[in-house]
Amino acid sequence: MTNSLYPHGSRRTPLPPAAVTSLQDTAAPSPASAPAAATPPATGQASARAGAGKPGQRDAFFDNAKYLAIVFVAMGHCWEPLTDGSRSAEALYMFVYTFHMPAFIIISGYFSRSFDMRPDRLRRLITGVAVPYILFEIAYTLFKRTAGGDPDHPFSLLDPWFLTWFLVALFVWRLTTPLWKIIRWPVPVALAVAVLASVSPDIGDDLDLQRVLQFLPFFVLGLFMKPEHFQLVRRREVRILSVPIVAAALVLAYWAAPRMTSAWFYHRDSAQELGAPWWAGVVMTLALLGCSLVLTACFFAWVPRRKMWFTVLGAGTLYGYLLHGFLAKGSRFWGWFDADWVHEPYGQIAVTVIAAAVVTVLCTPPVQRIFRFAMEPKMEWAFKKDATQLARARNRP
Template structure:
């Protein structure tokens, strides 16, 4: 430790609109604007209006997610793998969440947006939570594994978090200091073990500042981090991060980067939790800025895959967990330098394949169900259609 989606606009340096419909709304699908990983995808057809930068960022980040899951079983016996794991986990989810917040700026309680939130986030959560449970029963030989929608398993926590964050968007628009307030909530959560595991609320609250920050960002902020000076500065920053992570690997637990436990549950004092929350927030922001600075702004061969990151995110979880259940990492060769490289390449290739249009077509029923039958028709809209006909 969540966990849409086309061809980019030909001119990635154009100014983004000041207020764009968020993912999770019908209009957002019609305009085909990307919304950050783990969200429902529009139809996979070439569409003007997408910014290649965001699709590229989502694709590269989901590749890092898959690689991180592949490195996790290797961290016990490899200090280098642990260092890479910690460095990547410091920024890949914050990068996703900031983009999700950025494209949620226009979210309100309008009917079509709420419907899209249900079909694009809540329904995939329910379907995959159930699917993951049955998969674990079969692959891990645990027939008594319960189905619990209150206890997200593995990747589905992101969908729960996104649902809650999106619903609170109108609140963050009216408070005077949204980011400091969200950061205060995250700090308080990190020192409150009584919050418990229901709906993974620790993660929801501790990652909240990144979503709120995304709500506050504007197009010029993304242009700032894409300047040449920032790209150059990112080289020594990432190098220093790897050195620090290599030093820290045997000295601290990577569980801090999951944000799923309080400080007390990690065996330390409450004040250490407050300090670590603030410190990791600052470190993550720096690394996210460096990551964004290296993301291509023009259309690349993988840009279209940025539209399928929800698919890659949720589907690769079956292989990531299955590899552990079936003992694929028990072979000694996997833990050699060559084996670690091979595992990394395979993870990137698999998640790339899962983001492709054919896979999206097969699984669209679960990721983007229309479900018009489930919602009450708007009487004003229906009357307008009758009048027009």
């Protein structure tokens, strides 16, 4: 049907307004990056509190959760050299590794719900995930060759080193998002994939596919979570119930510390590669998934809902994640943990505080501005102009 005032299409229908996008960290995009139509409906207070608010407005809860999760990541890395001589450090290490990355990945999935194969989103995936992966893989390789005293350490984009596995995983998970949206039972299928991966030693180390597949259920779960699910775990009774659950988890971790290897929590090896029978992969995958979901819910229950002094740092968590890796590995290369005082209780507390402070600084806006060229490059020169944007520019008065 044509407009009666302008028959035969002599005047074009105005193009829709350009979508306003805001700066986001690739580990967990801000609510502003998702169009309102792609956000699950919520009503009243739940909508205002769970990230379904006005476009361009960040939700303090998710920024707080991302910041606290990255602090736990940094503390876990500083505890790793202490685990050999301290049962308490090993217990805390296993406890934190049960939920810190699952929490991060669930949030990543939650804010990937609107991802499709639209050109602008593919460009953001390349500039915000693929390019940082390449740059940091090069930087980590050079760092290990120089500071690590391994001049023959090979450079390979197929073999992520240390922290860069998460960028590979995020790239793969986001690309498969449209697939999970069309199948009937996405979470059970993702869980089946994780279980099969845990008993498949032939997968190998390329692209850290074991981690990609074994952590997959958390991302898919996040894809199908709604604001009311986060409201549910933030209820007062859940916070109260989480206290004895966390206490019991710490006791269980202290008991398990000398009896099992913490390698199960990395999800980077099959059961056979860990010296266990194949069926142990099935049992451990399901058991760890359950433990991770429970402790992640406890973590979310205690994340502040209001704006805090560290809320602004939630937008820079990927900066802190990747940059603190140089210090985490450098501390081993340079023998910082060889000092006896570090292994004393007061030394372990001091190291923990230092790790939290360092990663906090690395998430700050000044650090983001310095390293934005590597983490969020625009790279407009590398992409073709979008036809819609060109048409909009021509019609702009």
